[in-house]
Amino acid sequence: MKPTGLRVPIPAGRFAEQLLRHDLPGLSDERRRQTLAFTQSRLRVLPSPMTVGVGAVAMLVGALGSVIGHRRVAGVLGHRALPVVRDYVRLLRSLSFAYVWETWPDTATDGSSISASTDGASVVGERR
Amino acid sequence: MIGSGAGGAPTAALLAEDGLDVLVIEEGPWIPQGALRPFSLEQMEHQYRSRGVTVALGRPSIAYTEGRCAGGGSEINSGLYWRPPPTLLERWRDQYGLAALDPDGIDSILDEVERDLSVQLLPGTASAPSEMLRRGAAALGWYHDEVPRWMTYSDQEPAGRRQSMTETYLPRAQQAGARIVPGCRAERIEIGDGRARCVVVVAAGGDRHRIRFRHLIVCAGAIQTPALLLRSGLRRNIGRTLAIHPTVKLAARFDSPINVVDDVPVHQVKEFAPQLSFGGSASHPGLVALSLADSWDKFGDRIVDWERMSVYYAAITSEGHGRVRAIPGFTDPLVTYRLTRRDEALLGRGLARLSLLMLEAGAQEVYPSFRKAPVVRTRSDVAEQQRRFSATRATVMTVHLCSTVPIGGVGDGRRGADEWGAIPGVSNVAVNDASLLPDAPGVNPQATVMALAIRNVRHFIECARFRDGAS
Numbered sequence: 001m002k003p004t005g006l007r008v009p010i011p012a013g014r015f016a017e018q019l020l021r022h023d024l025p026g027l028s029d030e031r032r033r034q035t036l037a038f039t040q041s042r043l044r045v046l047p048s049p050m051t052v053g054v055g056a057v058a059m060l061v062g063a064l065g066s067v068i069g070h071r072r073v074a075g076v077l078g079h080r081a082l083p084v085v086r087d088y089v090r091l092l093r094s095l096s097f098a099y100v101w102e103t104w105p106d107t108a109t110d111g112s113s114i115s116a117s118t119d120g121a122s123v124v125g126e127r128r
Numbered sequence: 129m130i131g132s133g134a135g136g137a138p139t140a141a142l143l144a145e146d147g148l149d150v151l152v153i154e155e156g157p158w159i160p161q162g163a164l165r166p167f168s169l170e171q172m173e174h175q176y177r178s179r180g181v182t183v184a185l186g187r188p189s190i191a192y193t194e195g196r197c198a199g200g201g202s203e204i205n206s207g208l209y210w211r212p213p214p215t216l217l218e219r220w221r222d223q224y225g226l227a228a229l230d231p232d233g234i235d236s237i238l239d240e241v242e243r244d245l246s247v248q249l250l251p252g253t254a255s256a257p258s259e260m261l262r263r264g265a266a267a268l269g270w271y272h273d274e275v276p277r278w279m280t281y282s283d284q285e286p287a288g289r290r291q292s293m294t295e296t297y298l299p300r301a302q303q304a305g306a307r308i309v310p311g312c313r314a315e316r317i318e319i320g321d322g323r324a325r326c327v328v329v330v331a332a333g334g335d336r337h338r339i340r341f342r343h344l345i346v347c348a349g350a351i352q353t354p355a356l357l358l359r360s361g362l363r364r365n366i367g368r369t370l371a372i373h374p375t376v377k378l379a380a381r382f383d384s385p386i387n388v389v390d391d392v393p394v395h396q397v398k399e400f401a402p403q404l405s406f407g408g409s410a411s412h413p414g415l416v417a418l419s420l421a422d423s424w425d426k427f428g429d430r431i432v433d434w435e436r437m438s439v440y441y442a443a444i445t446s447e448g449h450g451r452v453r454a455i456p457g458f459t460d461p462l463v464t465y466r467l468t469r470r471d472e473a474l475l476g477r478g479l480a481r482l483s484l485l486m487l488e489a490g491a492q493e494v495y496p497s498f499r500k501a502p503v504v505r506t507r508s509d510v511a512e513q514q515r516r517f518s519a520t521r522a523t524v525m526t527v528h529l530c531s532t533v534p535i536g537g538v539g540d541g542r543r544g545a546d547e548w549g550a551i552p553g554v555s556n557v558a559v560n561d562a563s564l565l566p567d568a569p570g571v572n573p574q575a576t577v578m579a580l581a582i583r584n585v586r587h588f589i590e591c592a593r594f595r596d597g598a599s
Contacts, residue, residue: 023424038169045178047460053185079425081499081521087189090421090523091181097421101431102169102414109429 010043010055011062016092018065018074023093024100024111031104031111038099039092057088129153129345130314130327130356133200134574135561135581136347137293137301138241142585143345144304151339152301152308153329155348156197161295162285166204166390167410175204182351184450184465184526190374191525192463194349198310199293201349202574205527206392207277207290209247210571211238212579213402224566225537228547237579245278245291250394252286256386257408257438258393264489265406270399275572277394287391317344317360317557324360324557345549345588347561347581350529351452354544354563355461357533358454362551365544370450370465371531371568375441376479376498376522377409379419379427380491385435387411393438397485402445402570404478406485409439419497422523426503427495440486441525442478445570446471452532467519475524476517483510498522528573533563535580548591549584560584 016039020032027035046054065073077089100107106114129140132154144150157174164171172180177196184190195201217231241247254262254274265272279288289295298308311332318325318338326338346353354367393408409415413434420427430437450465467475483494483504494504499521502512533551536543545551549558560581562573569576 042179042181046181047178047183047463048458049455049460049462050181050183093421093424094418095181097417098169098414100414101417101434102412105413105434107431109431114432 010046010051010058013040014070015058015061015065015074016040016096018070019078019089019092020096021071022074022078023096026108026110026112027100028113031100034103035096035099039095042095054088054091057085061085061088129347131155131200131347131349131352131561132198132293132298132308133195133347133349133561134202134293134577135564136345137199137202137297138578138582139345139347139560139585140301140306140308141297141304142582142589144301144306146589150301150306151341152306153312153314153327153339154198154308154310155313155352156195156310158198158294158308158310159203161199161203161290161292167392167412167415168390169414171204178460182463184370184372184463186450186465186467188467188520188522188524190372190465191523192372192529193527194351194529198298198308201527202292203290203294205574206572207279207288207292208275208392208394208396208407208572209242209245209278209575210275211235212569212571212576216402216569220566224535224543225540226535226547226566227537234579234583237582238575241575241578241582244296246280247276247278248281249274249276250288251281254394255388255391257388257411257440258395260380260382260386260438260486260489260491261393261395261397261406261408261440264485264487265395265397265399267488268399268485270397270485272395272397272399274394275396314348314356315359317356317362319360319362319554322553323555341556343556343558345558345560345585347559350532350562351461351463353559353561354452354532355454357551357559358452358461362554362557364553365534365542367452367454367461367532368449369531369534369542369544369567370452370463370529371565372446372450372465372526373443373528373568373570374446374467374471374475374524374526375443376475376496376519376524377419377439377441378479378482378486378494378496379416379430379437379439380486380489381430381433381437381493381495382491383436386438387413387416387435388438389413400478400481404445404474404481405443405570406478406482407441407443409441411437411439415439418523420495422497422499422521423495423501426501430493430495440482442475442482444471444474444478445568467524472519475519475522476514479517479522480510480514483513528568530562530565530569530573530577531567533559534566535564536566548587558584558588
């Protein structure tokens with residue numbers, strides 16, 4: 001069989017958003033939108049075997065969220081390290097945190113902006 | 129040739145300089161050294177495989193990184209240079225039946241490599257995060273040293289310019305007539321009657337082409353090289369013996385700003401080497417946040433102090449093993465790795481000793497990267513940290529991958545390639561990259577990879593059975 005790229009979108013959107021709201025409630029809507037776009041862009045290029053595994057977990061979590069609410073699922077999974085799901089949560093959280101603090105280093109623990117820096121501009125270089 | 133990293137680049141240069149017609153296929157783009165901020169998300173976007181999100185599955189899963197660009201890992205790594213210890217080469221020679229592995233010969237090749245890559249110590253003082261490593265080790269009486277780097281320093285670039293493959297061996301190869309084609313992925317090798325006939329490649333636009341050759345040398349790195357061989361039906365001892373240096377991390381907070389966003393410390397602590405080593409990691413604020421993420425509810429409020437923090441690692445020589453598997457229908461290989469109980473215990477001990485070292489260096493607080501980790505402020509906290517540690521709760525990573533097509537003597541039942549990297553059973557395919565290392569060297573492996581690659585390619589040039597077919 002000829003290997004082909006497997007680039008199936010991972011249905012992380014609702015859960016990823018609620019997890020981000022749970023972890024960083026002070027993040028502005030615009031920054032949250034940018035962060036989620038970044039997370040999705042990384043999920044789109046996962047190695048193909050990972051895409052299958054992460055996609056399966058994302059579907060499971062998404063289905064659970066549609067039954068009992070994405071916010072509630074994010075609240076539970078954000079705190080509890082359930083087997084299998086914990087790596088999915090860690091992946092989403094890692095991508096989000098790396099993006100948020102590299103892009104806006106003046107971000108407080110809750111995601112709010114410490115200084116009124118402008119959205120979208122990295123200030124890392126200015127702080128060296 | 130397939131791949132242009134630390135194995136492929138010197139191979140291409142030496143072959144071209146010997147007058148051979150050399151074509152190098154490189155999957156990633158050619159990005160000049162220094163064009164992107166080191167260790168940044170932007171660099172990951174352009175120069176890392178899967179933009180830096182690659183994982184060896186297991187309990188715990190282990191995140192790893194692979195370069196995917198002209199120059200391979202040499203473009204994105206720390207640039208720290210370690211000669212393989214003579215005892216390592218002697219052990220490899222004796223344990224794996226490598227009769228032709230001559231430590232003195234490797235030493236003289238390394239002299240050349242050091243000249244070619246301008247390997248040198250920092251001309252000035254080390255950065256503050258590096259100084260903390262030195263200070264902590266000195267206070268404990270642990271062996272430590274500044275590690276030289278392949279860097280040049282000038283008034284224009286006082287922080288140094290990494291002498292990666294795009295700065296050194298690849299231009300040399302091009303000057304000697306080698307053609308390097310970036311953005312071109314090798315899909316599989318077509319083999320018949322014991323010879324590789326052609327390689328099927330996918331160009332940047334998606335078109336497939338067949339490239340014919342007399343000899344094929346695969347230098348795509350410890351994951352992609354076995355994956356390509358497996359996809360091509362070459363399976364004997366391929367991809368079964370992945371070796372890595374697993375690392376665990378912590379963030380340490382000091383009383384004044386120390387963070388350096390785009391460089392890593394040059395000091396390493398080798399008191400417990402090769403089993404256990406300590407060093408510093410890239411520490412831009414995104415990576416500091418990552419190091420706190422496992423215990424975000426407890427550590428998260430410290431992120432506002434990232435300028436006073438830096439990230440450090442404890443690396444072990446693992447006794448576990450991993451595999452690289454090619455799965456029909458998938459572009460990418462499945463990578464797995466299993467730590468042994470001894471590995472897990474050693475990671476815990478290593479992280480505890482690293483915390484102690486940071487306290488001795490003057491850290492006010494240390495934040496180990498595992499779930500339910502305590503904030504470490506005193507020696508008694510270190511004991512509590514070690515008690516709570518579990519590898520399955522930790523963020524385990526590696527940047528050193530090797531040994532998926534290990535060289536071995538005739539009697540070595542695990543060998544994937546012969547002593548010089550040739551693949552048994554197919555007369556014109558060889559491997560010449562980190563895949564060939566018999567096991568994990570316990571030090572940054574680039575120098576070892578380059579020395580073996582140069583040794584092998586010289587043998588290839590001199591060897592009559594290859595010479596006959598060279599054009």
